[in-house]
Amino acid sequence: MIATTFSDRKTRDTALSLYGAMSGLGIVVGLLLGGVLTDVLDWRWVFFINVPIGLLVLWGSRTLVTADRGRGRLDTLGATLGTGGMVALVYAITRFGEDGLTDPAALLLLGGAVALLLVFVTFQARSSSPLVPLALFGDRNRAGAYATMLLLAVGPMGSFYVITLYLQQVQHFSPLQTGTAWLPFAAGLVLGAGTAPRLLLRLAPRFVATLGALLSAAAAFWFSTITVDTGYWTHLAPAMFVLGLGFGLGILALTQAAVYRVDPDKAGIASALLNSAQQIGVALGLAILAGIAASVTAQPGNTVLAAGEALASGYGTALAAAAGLLVAAAALALTTLDARPNTSQDVSGPAGAETEPVS
Structure with a gap:
């Protein structure tokens, strides 16, 4: 909707920046509210809370712009x-x-x-x-954005899950303390989402997305050195901030690469594919990193260690794998996305209409 509602480049960039910032704000609220509900009531309430939130979203949807109704059918x-x-x-x-x-x-x-x-x-x-027009993958820039998003989501969200387990099972944080501990990640995400549009006026999506992926990789590698007594303020909090910063930069750069300069009637599916790639990446990231952590923790050499040390070893290995996946995301962005910044004010219209061939 942002892509089709705002034709002016500056306004559209501002809208995307605010959209990304709201994601960071939602994470803050979710972390704190989830911790409170788990501590005060029961962990199952983190699912029930979606009911009033969903009703609020439904009520707020009355203000959305009404578009011409298409004639497509559900596949x-x-x-x-x-x-x-x-x-x-x-x-x-x-x-x-x-x-x-x-x-x-x-x-x-x-x-x-x-x-x-x-x-x-x-x-x-x-x-x-x-359901998925395969022609959208014919543009290398857009296909690269989808593939990079999948890998980018694997790292930060998988790291998010693993470090949450580490905080509660090794450092014995309460649910509320764990939620509060992740606030630096949200701060980095908001900063990255706010900074990305200005960077994208000067730099190509290729370089901004690569920078975001490399920052996230550095944070994941930083996390991978955890031990049973790793300090929060000197180790975890800075890495959380860098992780969020890189993710925010990457998300905005890939969103621009995927939905800018696409036919209006295909803007919805172009955006949906990017979101689907992110959600699939999250699911795969959780499964892959949790599997690695469990396998390493259960290795014969770790069974003789104290429980905390064995868990930290498994979590550290999983986070190192996340760093590797994020380096792969950076390489993919560097080789597939546009090499020149899009400086035009009007970014609507057919894909590739204002883009020179990728070098």
Whole structure:
């Protein structure tokens, strides 16, 4: 909606910056509220709280701009195949982490995921109204944004999960203390989202996204050195801030690469694919890093260690893997995204209309 509502570059950049900042604010509220609910009531209340929030969003949607109603139809079969394939893939990765690479159920799930996703792609290529128009992937800049977003989401969100476990299981923080401890991440996210539009006026999305991924990689590697007595203010808090800063920069740069200069009738799906890549990356990141942490913790060499030391060893290895995935995201951004900044004021219109070939 931002892409189609604001045609002026400056206004659109401002709207995207505010949109990113709201994400940071939502994280702050969610962390604090989640901690309070878990401490005072019960952890199940973190799910019930979505009911009033959802009703508020529904009420607020009355103010949204009304667009012309399209004539598209829901691709039910495509949605079923795509969702089934991704669920099977994430569940397979989770089982691999819990039961090893030879787990029969996990291997069966992995085979099912590959089959479903291949059928999904084949069906999308032949459908008259596909859920995912494959033509959008024909632009290297946009396809690179989707792939980079998937890897970028793996690192920060996976790190978020692992460090949360570390704070509660090793350092024995309460749920409220854990939520409060993550505030530097939200601060970095807001700063990154606010800074990115100004950087993107001077630098190409390629370099801003690469910078964001490398900052996140540095933070994940910093996290990977945790021990049972790692200090919060000298180690964890600075790394959380850098992680959020890198994620904020990367998100805005990739959003611009994915939704700027796209036909108005395709802006919705272009944005949805970017969001889907992020959500899939989050799911895969949680499954991969949790699996690595569990496998390393359970290794024979770690069973003789104290529980805290074994857990810290597993978490540290998982975070090192997150750093590697984020370096891969940086390399992908550097080789696929636009090499020149988009300095035009009007950024609407067909994809590639104002873009020179990627060098």
